[in-house]
Each structure stands twice: as C-alpha cells, then as structure tokens.
Amino acid sequence: MFDYEMMRLIWWALLGILLIGFAVMDGFDLGVAILLPYVARTDIERRIAINTIGPVWEGNQVWLVLGGGAIFAAWPMLYAVAFSGFYLAMFLVLAALIFRPVAFTFRSKLDGPRWRAAWDLAIFVSGLVPALIFGVAFGNVIVGVPFRFDDSLRMIYEGNLLGLLNPFALVCGLISVSMLTLHGASYLALKASGPVADRAVQAARLAGPVAVVLFVLAGVWVAFGIDGYVVTSQLAHDGPSTPLAKEVTRRAGAWLDNYRAFPWTMAAPIAAIVMLAITAPLLSAKRAAAAFVCGSIGVAGVVATAGLSVFPFMLPSSLDPHASLTVWDSSSSHLTLKIMLFATAVFLPIILLYTAWVYRVLRGPVTAALIEHGGGHSAY
C-alpha cells in the first residue's frame, strides 16, 4: 500500500481532519454555551438555546475523544508530551467537559430558578474554558514548548501553567473563543427562533470582525515577531520514530516558508479570513444556512493554517529544538499507521453517513411553541 513516508503524511492530514471535525462539530456546541447568557434571557429562551444542541452534543463530543485516541494511536509521542506537558490546562479542559454534559442533563430535572441559574453558569464556563484553552494550546505549538528527552526517551517538561499563557498564545485563545462564538451564533440563527436567533445574529456582528482582526494580527506577529523552527540536518522521512536524530534551529519568519515554497497552502489563511468575514453579513441577510457553511469553512481554515505553518513540525521544543516532534520522527510504526488507516477508511464514512441522517431527522428550528407544548422534541 503506502510507504512509511506517505503514511505519515496521510496521518498528519487525518489528524488535521479530526481536529477540524472537532472544531466544526463540537465548536458550535461550545459557541452556543458561551452565548447562552447573552442570547437567552428567560428560562424558555435558555431552553430553546440548549435544546438546539441537546440531541447532538454527545455525538459532537466524540470528535474530541476520537481526536485524542487518534493522537495516541498514530502520534504517541505527541500525545505523551502534549498531554503531560499541558497537565493543568488539560485538567481544566476535562473539568469543563465533565460539567457540560452533566449540566445539560441535570438542569432540566428540577424547576428552581437558582438550580437552573447555577447550571446555566456551568454551561457558560464549560463552553468558554475549552474554547480558550484549545486556542492557547495551538498558540504554544507555534511558539514552541519547553520540553526535552532523556536517553530512554522519557519526556521532561520544564514549563508551567503560567508559561502557557504568553501574549501570543492568549491572542490565539481569543481567536478560538471569538471564532467559536461566531460559529455558535450561526448555528443558533439556523436552529433557534425568535429573539434567541435575533440576538445570535447581533452577537455574530461583533464576534466575526473580532475573530478576523485577531487572526490577521496573529499572522503579522508570526511573520515579524516569532521565530519559526527549521530542520538543518538530514532527516529521513521513513526512518524510525526517534526525535533525537536531527538538528533544528530557530529563525525569524521560518513559519512562512511553507507558504513561499507551496503557494497553494495560502488557500487556508485566505479561506479563514474571507469566510469568517462574510459569516456575519450572511447572517444579517437571513442566509443562516450559507453562513453556517461559510463559518465552518472559516473554522477549518484557521485550524489548517496553524498546521500548515508549522509543518513538518508537530510540537517544536523551545528548550531543546533538536528534540522537537516532527511528522517524520514521532509517529507510530508503519504497521500501526496502516491498521489505523484501514479502520478510519472503513468507519469514518459510516460515521459521517449516520451523523448526517441524525441531523436530517432532527431538522427544523426549535421554537418556543415546541418547547412549551412538547411533541417529544425537547429533552432539556
């Protein structure tokens, strides 16, 4: 089938696809959660907003679980370094992700206003925190993370939670929050109704421009203010996965090299800017479906931009650049990549088919009448 080099390239692309799947599918859940206090003021409105994602959040969350599993299986070193390195940040994400499903389910079970207000707050926080942290994590991938290996390839991380919160990474965190807020607003405009949908459109008018401006700012920062990483020694593309056999230096502007060498990669940042910019105007023009599609492409463009900028790096080390993880020296074995590709090729299309079917069954807006008079549509 495919040789080791090609297989690594495919798995790099598949990791991107899974992360994009997570950002697009779970992203609007997070966005709706962030928007909840603003778009929905009364209990009925809150329930409209929550019920738009009520039947689908569980499936959407699996994109993250699958992303984690795929990193573990295909890029075990990346999994080991990133998850233990970002230890406390990962814990905060986990805490948020534990509270969110529980908040959905438990909120509706009792009537008391304080009970519901408490869970509403939990939903808001559990949307905001992961959105912010995932952005911050991407920002740190771009600036590099302080880790090294000892000679048994045990990873040693010499940073802390505060170190992750550098200015550039915070900008990336805000890109993520504003982008997913915009994406959640498109979804609400599509699925909710009445004042909830109207306020979502208003929120998009702010979130869209903010996301675009911050994304451009981050691009300028990467071009002029951040050193990229470059492999300066031989690095076989089909060699064993050991990240200690190469030499790497840091150089200003190196993260733009790929765009110079392969101009077609410019499609990612251009798509991100254009699509995120037109999402809010489309919403204002009552074209919610088109806005949702454009927003999704924009989200995909942002994730792809990060991946393409640092390629072939996956996680550069600021402490010991030679130890940086790249596509060519931190993957699983050839056989594991083959097995996983086979499983993905069989199951991912099936997943997409039945997910599409579920959304088709659930099509149509969530309205106050449906919530009030039921019809089996609303669970929360």
Add this chain to the structure above:
Amino acid sequence: MTSMDVVSLSRLQFGLTALYHFLFVPLTLGLAVLLGVMESVYVMTGREIWKEMTKFWGVLFGINFAMGVATGITMEFQFGMNWAYYSHYVGDIFGAPLAIEGLMAFFLEATFIGLFFFGWDKLSRVQHLAVTWLVALGSNLSALWILIANGWMQYPVGAKFNPDTMRMEVSDFMAVLFNPVAQAKFVHTVSAGYVTGSMFVLSVSAFYLLRGRHVEFAKRSMTVAASFGLASALSVVVLGDESGYTAGENQKMKIAAIEAMWDTEPAPASFTLFGLPDLKNRRTNYEIKIPWMLGLIATRSIDKTVPGINELVGHAEQRIRAGLIAYDALDKLRRQPSDTERARLDANAADLGYALLLKKIRPDITNAASDEITAAAWSTVPAVSPLFWSFRIMVGLGFYFIALFAVAFVLASRRELTRYRSFLWLALLSLPLPWIAAELGWVVAEVGRQPWVIEGVLPTFLAVSSISAANVWFTLIGFVVFYSTLAIVDVYLMLKTVKDGPPAGAAPEQPKLRLAVSPAE
C-alpha cells in the same frame, strides 16, 4: 527519575477515577440491552405499557449515560497526562484499540442516544427500535475495544521491543485482537453489566410492588429483568475471566496470589475456601480447602498443575537475569550499532521488562547483586490479602445473583411476583451488590497485575509522567471534589426519578420532576 510520590498519587488517581467511571459503565451496558428488549416487545405487540417502560427506564439510563460519557473522557486523557512514559512506550499498540473504540463504538452510541430521547415523534416505530439497539450495540462494542486494550496490558501478545525507537511496537495485530485474556474479559465484563442492569430494574420494580404502585408496569419490568438477569448471572460465573489466567506468567502469579497458594500442588489443585494469608512467613493459616476445585476453575482440566507463588518467583528470578543481558545489549547498541549486540538483545528481549524491575532498587541495574535480584523477583508477587478477599467476595456474590434471579424467574413464570414481600425486600436490598462485585472484579484484575503496568514489559513505577507531585495532588483533589459533588447530584436525581415513577400510573400528586422523554413545561 520519577519520584515514588508521583507514582503512588498517579496510581491512586487512576484507580479512583477508573472505579468511579465503572459505577456508570455496567448500568449503561445492561440497561441499554434491556431497553432494546422492552422496546422490541412494544414494537411486536403494540402495547403502550411497553413503550412507557422503555421511556421510563430510558430516563434513568440517560442520567447514568451522561455521567459515563463525562467520566470516560477523563480515562482517555489520563494516559497522556499522568502516564506519559507508558503512552510513549506502548502507544503503538495500546492507542489503536482506544482509537478504534471511538470510531466503531463510541460515535455510534453517542450519536444515536440523542435520537433515542428526541426521536420518538420523528421516527417510525421500527426506526426508533433500530436506534435503541444501535445504542446498545455501540456500548457493547465500546466494552469490547476497551477490554482488548486492557487485555493487552494483562497479556501483551503480538508486540515486540524496537531498540531504535525505545518502545514496544505491534508485530501481529490479529494476536492483539484475538488475545484470549481480552476475549475472556469481554464476555465476563459485559455479562456483569447485564447483571447490574437487571438488578437495577429488579430492585426498583420491587420497590414499586412493595408500595403497591405501578403494579402492572413493575411486574412486567421484573419479569424481563428476572429472565435476562438469570442468563447473565450464569454467564458471569461460567464464563468468568479467570479462564484467562492460565495464559501468561503473571496471570498465573495472579491466580496463585488470589489463592494465597505458596507451593505448587499436584493437579488438580484444591480451592481454598477460607484462610488467613501470612505474608511474612509465606504461608496461609487455617485453610479450608475444596479438593479439585481450583484446578477446574483455572485450567478447565483435571491434569494441568496450577503453579504456586514460590515456583513463579523462581521463574521471575531467571527472567531478571536474562533481562539483564538484554538491558546490557541495548545499552551497547544505543551507543554503537552492532549486529552481535542486536542479536543478543533480540534473544533476550522478552525478558527486558524483568530487568527494569531492578530500577526500583538501584539506577545502575547491570551491577545488581544477587540478593537485589532475589528482592526484585519477590516484587512480582502482588498484594496477596486484598486479592484473596476481593476474589472470594466477588465469587460469593456471583453465586448469590444466580440464586436470586433463579427465584425471581420461578416466581415470575408462576405469576407470583407479589406473593412474598420478603422476596421483594431481598430484591430491593440487593441493589448495591452488583456494583460491589464489579468494582472488586477490577481490584482483582488490576491489583493482581502489579507490579506491572504491562505484564512482564513495563513496571508501573516507570510508567508515570515527569510531573510534580504538587500537580498530581491538585488534580487528585480536584477530581475527588468534582466527582463527589456529581455523585450526590446523580444519586439525588436517580432517587427522585424513581420516587416519581413512570407517568402512566403516576401518583395522584403532581410529579415535580420532568422526565426527559416527556415534553417539559
């Protein structure tokens, strides 16, 4: 190097979060299938009461399922967060079943669970029934892949050490898939889940019958639970996963420790019903033995011996010495490529993990003295007393479940479920027992695997991340606080849902609790 604090704290955190997660898993497994059975009856007979049953037990299923999803993500992330060296060392094999679990199973159940609740009016009867069964299929497949992963930790087949990447790599994926330990574990665990789901339905129904509420509803529910529970309880015991314990050296050590059996007995070995293990003098006092029984349980034969602890420690000592040759060859190979060293490594690579046991005693393990090697060999004996007692309580409960469900089955088939209040009380009070049995089952499996995280390959104390004890303390306390809060809320909502009961025979007072399947105001 790693500090022992981090090892103990990481183990404590993993153990607590895993046992907590497994409070929800068995109920999901069992209740999903029961929902499928109940809804099948509804679709076949068209009688509304079976739909009400599916909906009501579905509400309880939903509360439980959300907790299972939430606490399950912790498990997947924790390998990377707290067990980074483990993730690097065996991720090439261990990661694949986890990822395939997501692809094949978790997506299935999580996508269709939404339609289960929201789809009653949007789907035809048959379509909705299919959705319910797909949720059940997804949760069972999920268990299959997780137990393939866990089975590999117990008995790591189909993999070998690669000195270039300093990790284990898959050599035969089919062997990983069809690992006998994994297969035994899957059947045993899933059956235990069915018992848990059946007991849940049986006990809650008994509560209604004791109160004289929802009588028709409860009798039907109980009949389903009794028959399904009886079949499952038989399956748990007959297909118990100790049948996998003959597969590998450490599995043999596990059963010897469970038995507190210090010396090898002539076949077929007897089963120690009761005894007091004396670790210091390496013997077991006041034993009451049942002849032949252990030989039958462990080897499914009367002519194979079950080796005792002393004999197995002797094997371990030999393997440590062979492992030291591999370690030495690896060390030389890492400094300078050499075909002779590679051949020496390959010849002894299967024992490399045994040499790593010495790292707990001294860093420069090639200089280990003879008494240090003996000490390391004795460290392969897991904690005998907890295993001995956990196993006996679990097995005792297993036989109790068979008896209880058998009585329920007889009463149900004679239509006498409401005749004996004492039986209903017994069924109600038995509610927590399947959870106790399931948790003890994991204690036996995982404490019994120590000192290994991957049997014979990687000692647990080497597998942790290079993180500070302070960080692990922080997350450990965080998890305990979160999880305790959630447990209180979860139990409260479960009890409230049960108290309010199904809407069909609702109590005269207005139920304060809305059911997820009913349109809420």
